[in-house]
Each structure stands twice: as structure tokens, then as C-alpha cells.
Amino acid sequence: MNQETAVRNDRDTTSHLPNNQIKVSARKVQVYYGDTHAIKDVDVDIEDRNVTAFIGPSGCGKSTFLRCINRMNDTIPIARVEGQILIDDEDIYDKRIDPVQLRAKVGMVFQKPNPFPKSIYDNVAYGPKIHGLAKNKSELNDIVEKSLRRAALWNEVKDRLQLPGTGLSGGQQQRLCIARAIATEPEILLMDEPCSALDPIATDQVEELIRELKGNYSVVIVTHSMQQAHRVSQKTAFFHLGNLVEYDDTETIFKNPKDERTESYITGRIG
Ligand SMILES: Nc1ncnc2c1ncn2[C@@H]1O[C@H](COP(=O)(O)OP(=O)(O)OP(=O)(O)O)[C@@H](O)[C@H]1O
Numbered sequence: 001m002n003q004e005t006a007v008r009n010d011r012d013t014t015s016h017l018p019n020n021q022i023k024v025s026a027r028k029v030q031v032y033y034g035d036t037h038a039i040k041d042v043d044v045d046i047e048d049r050n051v052t053a054f055i056g057p058s059g060c061g062k063s064t065f066l067r068c069i070n071r072m073n074d075t076i077p078i079a080r081v082e083g084q085i086l087i088d089d090e091d092i093y094d095k096r097i098d099p100v101q102l103r104a105k106v107g108m109v110f111q112k113p114n115p116f117p118k119s120i121y122d123n124v125a126y127g128p129k130i131h132g133l134a135k136n137k138s139e140l141n142d143i144v145e146k147s148l149r150r151a152a153l154w155n156e157v158k159d160r161l162q163l164p165g166t167g168l169s170g171g172q173q174q175r176l177c178i179a180r181a182i183a184t185e186p187e188i189l190l191m192d193e194p195c196s197a198l199d200p201i202a203t204d205q206v207e208e209l210i211r212e213l214k215g216n217y218s219v220v221i222v223t224h225s226m227q228q229a230h231r232v233s234q235k236t237a238f239f240h241l242g243n244l245v246e247y248d249d250t251e252t253i254f255k256n257p258k259d260e261r262t263e264s265y266i267t268g269r270i271g
Helices: 003-013 062-068 099-105 120-130 137-150 170-182 200-213 226-232 250-255 260-266
Strands: 022-033 036-047 051-055 079-087 106-109 188-192 218-222 235-240 243-249
Touching: 022 062, 022 218, 036 062, 036 218, 036 235, 036 243, 051 062, 051 226, 062 079, 062 188, 062 218, 099 106, 106 170, 120 137, 120 170, 137 170, 137 200, 170 188, 170 200, 200 218, 200 226, 218 226, 226 250, 235 250, 235 260, 243 250, 243 260, 250 260
Parallel strands: 051 218, 051 235, 106 188, 188 218
Antiparallel strands: 022 036, 022 079, 235 243
């Protein structure tokens, strides 16, 4: 058994451990888009097996910072990232890190559900296939079923796995995208406003899923909904004009914020 497998197995059996281990550690992170300084000197420690919410007014840099954690900003030609981001003490911007492998470990769910133009089955099987996670068809079937079950979608799609993913409802498509993201067994799940295109019932289902996922993953969610941040997260980071103004327990941020700007935002005076 290699070290990584040992760690994975350990993760599966220790979800009762306290949620205070640091998974992602960012220091002095700056992001520039050409001359625009979008993220300024951000330091943050994100805990394992917890949900962390990023909140703040439009354009404050929440999505930009989220994308630093799986190097999605690498895909934007004018974006430049400086500073250090460690995942499990490893510098993810080190030249030896393969961004494709990194993104298997750090999954992402986007604002708008974006299933591939493939069957429901193939949407979920795609990642495990390209990363060689299944030895045979039967193992692949198991991964697809397990991922759809964990995304609370299995019962709704088990009889139509060969139909196109794009034929599902918006809420089902988003849960399919979550199943696709967790099929490669990521350790961190980044969610960029995952419910913004969903109705209240689908939003409830995805929020319930986020609460369940935190047993095994470090989940980071960008949201415009303060109620949602309050409902699903244990830690909240408030961003304003590219700065991380305040980061604390969600209860503290919403009930007893220390910075005036945080208070103004959560009471609706800025936004
Ligand atoms: N691809 C890009 N090219 C150029 N500038 C960008 C790009 N993406 C974001 N920006 C700029 O970076 C800043 C932060 O944007 P970002 O999307 O990260 O903010 P946000 O807090 O997630 O906003 P919103 O809540 O509206 O989604 C803004 O000034 C934005 O215009």
C-alpha cells in the first residue's frame, strides 16, 4: 500500500476526529489581472473536514481567491498569482506540481451546472477513467454508483444512466456535477455559488449534501447568500476590495464581527 492509499484509508475511518487540522494554508497571496490587483496579501488557514464560506460584495475577489486553490487561474492568460499556497504542507505552485493531478485532488463545482454532453454515467466515469482509478468495468460501475449516491442523485437516475446528463433538471444537473467532482476522490471541494441557478428545493438538497460532505472533505463555498453561509459553514471569510478583512467562526462573523466593514456587510449596509 503506498502512502497516499494509507492516508485515504485513514481518512475514511477517522471522520470522528476533531475538525481542526489545517488543509490549505495561504500566505501573502496576490492576484493580478494585468494591472488590476484583485487579491491583496491574503493569509488564511482553511480547516480539514469543515465548510468554509467566502462572502463579500460583488467583485471583492471571492471567486478569484477560490480559483487559486486549484490553480484554475492558470487558465486565464492575464492572471498572475504570487505568494504561497500549501495543501498538506506542499506548495501547489511548485514547478513539480501537475495542475491536472492537483485538480483531481481539489475538485470544483461551478455556478452554472455544466454537465458534459455525455450520458449521466459517462459524466461521472470520465474523471476516474482518465486518472486510472478503476481496474475494470465493475470497479468503474461501483465508483459511478457510489458517487451518485453520495451526491443524493442515485435513486433519481439509476434507471436512466445512459441518457444525456443535459436532460436532467437544473438541480439534478448540479448534483450530477457534484457527483462528477467527487468521483475522483478529491480531498477538497471548491464550490463557486453552487446554488445560484437553483430553485429553493434544489438549493435545500445541495445544502444538505454540503453538510454531509464535510465529514470527509474540506469544502470551500463562495456564496452571495449570507443565510446560506450561516446554514452550511463553520468558518467564514469576509472579503472586501481584494482584502480578506475578517476570518473567524461563522457564528462570530454573523453575531459578533470585529471589523466595521464586516458588520456593515452582514447588516446590509454595504453590498
Ligand atoms: N478573467 C478576468 N479578467 C480580468 N479581470 C477579472 C477576471 N476575473 C475577475 N476579474 C476582476 O477581479 C476582481 C475580482 O473578481 P471576482 O470575480 O473574483 O470577484 P467576486 O467577489 O467573486 O465577484 P462576484 O461576487 O460578482 O462573482 C474584479 O475586479 C473583476 O473584475
